[in-house]
Amino acid sequence: MIRKTSSNPAAGFTLLEAIVVMVIIGILFAIAAPGWVTFLRRQRVGTVRNQAAQVIRQAQLEARKTRSSRILQFNYALNSANDPARATIGSTVAAVGGGCPTLATGSLNVQTLGQGTVSKGQVRLATFANGAAYDSIVFDERGTIRCIRNSASGTVLSADNLGSGFMVTAYTVNGTTANTQRCVVVSTILGGTYVDEGPVNGTRGCRTN
Numbered sequence: 001m002i003r004k005t006s007s008n009p010a011a012g013f014t015l016l017e018a019i020v021v022m023v024i025i026g027i028l029f030a031i032a033a034p035g036w037v038t039f040l041r042r043q044r045v046g047t048v049r050n051q052a053a054q055v056i057r058q059a060q061l062e063a064r065k066t067r068s069s070r071i072l073q074f075n076y077a078l079n080s081a082n083d084p085a086r087a088t089i090g091s092t093v094a095a096v097g098g099g100c101p102t103l104a105t106g107s108l109n110v111q112t113l114g115q116g117t118v119s120k121g122q123v124r125l126a127t128f129a130n131g132a133a134y135d136s137i138v139f140d141e142r143g144t145i146r147c148i149r150n151s152a153s154g155t156v157l158s159a160d161n162l163g164s165g166f167m168v169t170a171y172t173v174n175g176t177t178a179n180t181q182r183c184v185v186v187s188t189i190l191g192g193t194y195v196d197e198g199p200v201n202g203t204r205g206c207r208t209n
Contacts (some may be wrong), residue, residue: 003084006024020037020063020204023169035130038103038180040183041172041179041180042180043112044063044117044118044122044172045123045171045172045182046170047087047113047117047118047123047172047178048085048114048118048123048125048170048182049059049168049169049170049182049183049184051087051111051114051185052074052085052087052113052125052168052184053193053195053200054185054194055072055087055089055111056072056114056137056168056184056193056208057061057190057193058089059072059089059137059139060139060143061072061143062089063139063140063142064127064141064142064143065143066090068091068141069091069092069101069138069139069140069141069188070089070090070091070092070138070144071089071090071091071092071103071136071137071138072084072087072088072089072133072136072137072138073087073088073103073128073135073136073137073151074087074088074115074125074127074168075087075088075125075135076137077116081173081207083120083121084112084113084114084115084118084120084121085100085112085114085118085123085124085125085170086111086112086113086114087110087111087113088103088108088109088110088111089109089111090103090104090107090109090157091104091106091107091116092104093152096168098205099147099156100138100146100147100149100158101138101146101150102149102151103146103151107162109111113125113170114169122172123170123172124170124171124173125168125169125170126168126169126173126207126209127166127167127169128166128167128168128169128170129157129164129165129166129167130152130157130161130162130163130164130209131147131161132155132157132206134139134148134149134150134155134157134166135149135151135152136148136149136150137153137166137173137186139191143187143190143191144159144189144190144191145159145162145166145186145188145190145191146159147159147200148162148166158163159189162187162188163204164187164199165185165186165187165188166182166185166186167183167206167207168183168184168185169181169182169183169206169207169208170183171184171206171208176202181198181199181205181206181208182195182197182198182206183190183195183197183206183207
């Protein structure tokens with residue numbers, strides 16, 4: 001009796017098949033990478049924006065709880081590619097003539113926004129009121145806005161001239177262009193806030209310069 005024998009080819013990929021698989025993987029990665037980078041940017045700026053909103057509420061609550069003014073200062077003037085986004089809550093020093101108070105030097109509560117999830121320089125801050133740069137907001141003992149100031153120039157904006165509100169924008173930079181903006185806006189004298197995103201479009205959006 002003649003028995004038939006069968007031959008089994010060696011298992012595995014040929015060199016050509018391996019190259020084809022690697023090319024397909026490379027194509028898929030090239031397609032997915034930009035979307036993944038954009039997702040990470042959105043996550044980072046969203047984290048910093050949300051923490052900025054929490055710090056604003058914290059400063060208001062501290063003012064009410066202590067029945068004394070609290071000033072919240074963001075590091076707009078210092079923020080750079082190598083500087084983390086920070087917020088400082090502190091007590092105030094009365095201004096001469098009863099004007100907008102300044103930040104006291106003692107007992108400062110300095111918070112790094114996005115700490116643990118955002119590396120320094122990955123997200124920057126910009127802070128504005130009425131279209132100009134202001135980095136500090138002062139809450140009175142009731143938690144309402146007393147005034148807004150630029151700590152570097154000393155320029156002061158009264159609560160009556162709040163306009164569109166005090167805006168804190170977290171954003172990333174691609175080359176020299178700002179993108180992936182997220183912001184929180186203190187929009188009323190009582191300290192009411194809302195969040196927004198994207199570039200400025202009419203009365204909405206987030207300023208970066």
